[in-house]
Amino acid sequence: MNMPDEKALRQLHDSLNLQPLWIPFTANRQFKAAPRLLVSAKDMYYQTQDGRKLLDGIAGLWAVNAGHCRPKIVEAIQKQAETIDYATGFQMHHPTAFQAAEKVVDLAPEGMDHVFFTNSGSEAVDTALKIALAYHRARGEGTRRILIGRERGYHGVGFGGISVGGMVGNRKTFGNMLGSVDHLRHTHDPERNAFTRGIPAHGAEFADDLERLVALHDASNIAAVIVEPVAGSTGVLLPPKGYLQRLRSICDKYGILLIFDEVITGFGRTGKAFAAHTFGVTPDMITCAKAMTNAAVPMGGVIVKKGIYDTFMDKGGPEAAIEFFHGYTYSGHPLASAAACASLDLFKEEKLFERVAELAPYWEECAHALKGSPHVIDIRTIGLVAGIELQPMTDKPGARAFEAFLRAYQKNVLIRTTGDTIALSPSFIIEKKQIDEIFSVVHDVLKTLP
Numbered sequence: 026m027n028m029p030d031e032k033a034l035r036q037l038h039d040s041l042n043l044q045p046l047w048i049p050f051t052a053n054r055q056f057k058a059a060p061r062l063l064v065s066a067k068d069m070y071y072q073t074q075d076g077r078k079l080l081d082g083i084a085g086l087w088a089v090n091a092g093h094c095r096p097k098i099v100e101a102i103q104k105q106a107e108t109i110d111y112a113t114g115f116q117m118h119h120p121t122a123f124q125a126a127e128k129v130v131d132l133a134p135e136g137m138d139h140v141f142f143t144n145s146g147s148e149a150v151d152t153a154l155k156i157a158l159a160y161h162r163a164r165g166e167g168t169r170r171i172l173i174g175r176e177r178g179y180h181g182v183g184f185g186g187i188s189v190g191g192m193v194g195n196r197k198t199f200g201n202m203l204g205s206v207d208h209l210r211h212t213h214d215p216e217r218n219a220f221t222r223g224i225p226a227h228g229a230e231f232a233d234d235l236e237r238l239v240a241l242h243d244a245s246n247i248a249a250v251i252v253e254p255v256a257g258s259t260g261v262l263l264p265p266k267g268y269l270q271r272l273r274s275i276c277d278k279y280g281i282l283l284i285f286d287e288v289i290t291g292f293g294r295t296g297k298a299f300a301a302h303t304f305g306v307t308p309d310m311i312t313c314a315k316a317m318t319n320a321a322v323p324m325g326g327v328i329v330k331k332g333i334y335d336t337f338m339d340k341g342g343p344e345a346a347i348e349f350f351h352g353y354t355y356s357g358h359p360l361a362s363a364a365a366c367a368s369l370d371l372f373k374e375e376k377l378f379e380r381v382a383e384l385a386p387y388w389e390e391c392a393h394a395l396k397g398s399p400h401v402i403d404i405r406t407i408g409l410v411a412g413i414e415l416q417p418m419t420d421k422p423g424a425r426a427f428e429a430f431l432r433a434y435q436k437n438v439l440i441r442t443t444g445d446t447i448a449l450s451p452s453f454i455i456e457k458k459q460i461d462e463i464f465s466v467v468h469d470v471l472k473t474l475p
């Protein structure tokens with residue numbers, strides 16, 4: 026680890042002005058009063074500004090799937106920066122973006138042959154929604170404008186993403202800006218499914234909610250449905266058995282596109298390349314980001330079925346016409362593309378997705394051993410993901426779990442909480458003894474919580 030020593034840490038502490046930066050998704054006043062700064066990282070660990078080694082239980086943010094600062098990824102980025110720092114992707118391009126695209130679609134489900142690059146998950150979501158609208162229009166079904174999301178969905182923070190999303194915190198200020206949107210009911214059903222091991226048995230019928238929305242709006246007006254196969258940011262919600270299959274078949278019945286938002290599940294998290302593989306359901310589009318570059322450089326993408334890409338090419342007008350009027354200055358940026366190539370190669374070389382599948386039973390066992398600990402009302406796991414749901418404190422939603430986060434941090438383990446759920450998602454290089462450490466700290470912390 027390229028670790029600053031004690032003196033360097035002290036200098037940093039004395040020189041750093043925390044005020045100019047407006048920190049995202051953070052209680053800024055509280056943070057600046059007692060900052061938590063990470064100054065270096067290697068494999069499974071961060072170094073904190075106060076010189077502690079912190080076990081990373083969340084792979085950065087569901088993203089650093091191969092562990093931190095892996096030399097092959099670092100070197101690929103360095104080399105690319107010296108070779109070509111930037112090339113416009115508009116009417117020009119550079120080779121590494123094509124190489125990265127090939128590696129991404131190689132991992133995707135059969136028939137999903139093309140990828141459009143973005144810089145984040147939010148941009149991937151908004152891009153996918155635009156592709157859906159433009160696709161139907163190109164096919165002469167331009168009335169299909171309604172986009173359907175799901176309650177408790179999280180699809181990033183663009184206007185499209187928050188509109189189809191179902192997280193109240195995101196929606197309350199801006200969520201009604203996109204007009205033609207509706208939502209399926211969420212699938213969380215703790216009364217029937219609490220403490221299930223693996224996929225919940227009950228709730229496939231929640232997919233029939235799409236029939237209700239078709240009856241309300243008429244299929245001729247509906248463009249797409251977007252769901253996370255496993256919802257992360259609203260508390261690690263697993264799809265009930267048969268739910269995604271049923272959603273797929275209702276979409277097929279009415280010509281509605283199905284989009285899986287795999288920003289957190291993409292690139293191995295559930296034990297296969299995509300959750301689409303794990304659940305055996307192929308959507309029409311997959312949005313992804315985060316682990317595509319092992320989070321070393323921002324990058325996202327929308328992977329689409331061949332038929333969607335072909336429609337744009339076939340109906341795109343004269344050969345000189347731009348078929349999809351959309352893109353970002355940094356789409357397929359050389360550094361991101363180089364990081365993606367190196368990361369996807371590393372996942373393969375080290376068989377990291379297989380490692381997730383191998384570790385998953387042990388992980389599940391350790392998570393479920395927390396049953397009976399104070400405040401725990403449900404435990405959900407898949408691959409290397411765990412959601413440990415706590416009973417909220419009266420009138421203080423989220424406060425108990427946030428306190429768990431702070432106490433775990435003091436005990437040198439980084440966890441994440443969303444609402445009153447502790448959400449764990451470590452890098453795939455994690456060792457069993459590190460799994461033990463994470464759950465043992467969570468266990469100790471639970472015993473001390475208010």
Ligand SMILES: Cc1ncc(COP(=O)(O)O)c(C=O)c1O
Nearest residue numbers: 145146147179180181286288289
């Ligand atoms: C399912 C899902 N979609 C979209 C996003 C947004 O991605 P980003 O933060 O890269 O914009 C996230 C982020 O966590 C996510 O979990």
